Amino acid sequence: MxxxxxxxxxxxxxxxxxxxxxxxxxxxxxxxxxxxxxxxxxxxxxxxxxxxxxxxxxxxxxxxxxxxxxxxxxxxxxxxxxxxxxxxxxxxxxxxxxxxxxxxxxxxxxxxxxxxxxxxxxxxxxxxxxxxxxxxxxxxxxxxxxxLEPMAVAVHAVEKGGVKPGDTVAVSGAGTVGLLAACVALASGAGKVYISDVSVAKLEIAGQIPGLRPVNLQQEVMSEAISDETDGWGADVVIEASGAIGAYKDLWQVGAPGNTTVLVGMPAGEVPVDVVELQSRETQVQTVFRYANDYPRAIELAASGKVDxxxxxxxxxxxxxxxxxxxxxxxxxxxxxxxxxxxx
Structure with a gap:
């Protein structure tokens, strides 16, 4: 063959x-x-x-x-x-x-x-x-x-984040998995979903999806943009899907007190972790490696039209x-x- x-x-x-x-x-x-x-x-x-x-x-x-x-x-x-x-x-x-x-x-x-x-x-x-x-x-x-394979990764990430109806969600990275995670978060009831990238082309794609607020990292700082629009509170759930080492410069400041930050993208090197920042917000850090028992949910979300x-x-x-x-x-x-x- x-x-x-x-x-x-x-x-x-x-x-x-x-x-x-x-x-x-x-x-x-x-x-x-x-x-x-x-x-x-x-x-x-x-x-x-x-x-x-x-x-x-x-x-x-x-x-x-x-x-x-x-x-x-x-x-x-x-x-x-x-x-x-x-x-x-x-x-x-x-x-x-x-x-x-x-x-x-x-x-x-x-x-x-x-x-x-x-x-x-x-x-x-x-x-x-x-x-x-x-x-x-x-x-x-x-x-x-x-x-459905990358969709299962997105479902797993949103589940790990515990997204609830009305939550504010921030997604770092507008690649396939990041965009899918943003869509799954919306389908899970998130009130508003921010998605950041340095690529104007990818942000234009994100901007065509109702409910997504693109953040151009060449012009804005993710944490500041969300803080300004949430009365200084921040995002309830943060999903890092880019794997870019540079994303971590601002990552720990994006979440609200008590937020859950989910690490999906795999960096090609060491990244900075501000432990005091995490402690002061009581951030819960979750990690994702592929998925488990998520294909049925991914299939249902896609077949029902909730995620196109x-x-x-x-x-x-x-x-x-x-x-x-x-x-x-x-x-x-x-x-x-x-x-x-x-x-x-």
């Missing part, structure tokens, strides 16, 4: 790889139909590693996916050949302590698509556990189904164009939110 393969750092090819074969007990064979490019995919191509995860042998790319069931393995109920599905890419050890506690996303044994040494799903076929496969509602396209995923899909390409499309993704064009591949 054909796949997009990272041979080594800065060497991407489209070539034949071994077929995954028939599904085993509790598994499904699935033909991916839409696969998105994530920032982590680009990072592996450019750097060959993310922290301790190092590309030491060829790896199939891709972890944001939807597709069609082509074969049902033994012991699987509720799925039939031809079903449209979305696939959660992390497969934990369901007997581990982390899984038993409901935190399977931090299970040390989790196998996550396109994270060395695990192959991803940017290929003609995958075999995947039925327990981590979800029916894709008719209201959602395959492209929207692939976006269509505007997040910038452009779709055939798999054969993978090398040039990954090059474009590496350019980080301001108007690009999500680049996807359509597979047949």
């Amino acid at each position: 054909k796949a997009v393969v990272l041979e080594k750092k800065n060497e991407l090819t489209v070539r034949e790889v071994p077929d995954p074969g028939h599904p085993g007990e509790g598994e499904l064979r699935i033909a991916p139909r839409s696969v998105g490019i994530c920032g982590s995919d680009v990072h592996y191509v450019e750097h060959g590693n993310i922290g301790k995860f190092v590309v030491t042998e060829p790896m199939v790319m891709g972890h944001e996916a939807s597709g069609v069931v082509t074969e049902v393995g033994p012991g699987v109920e509720g799925f039939d050949v031809g079903d449209r599905v979305a696939m959660e890419p992390g497969i934990p050890d369901l007997t581990s302590k982390a899984s038993r506690l409901g935190m399977y996303n931090v299970d040390p044994a989790v196998r996550f698509w396109a994270t060395p040494p695990v192959d991803g799903c940017l290929c003609d076929a995958v075999v995947h556990p039925a327990d981590f496969t979800y029916h894709l509602p008719d209201a959602l396209s395959f492209g929207e189904g692939a976006l 995923l269509k505007p997040f899909i910038t452009e779709t390409f055939p798999m054969d164009d993978a090398v040039s499309v990954f090059q474009r993704a590496a350019e980080a064009r301001p108007n690009d939110l999500k680049l996807q591949f359509a597979l047949t």
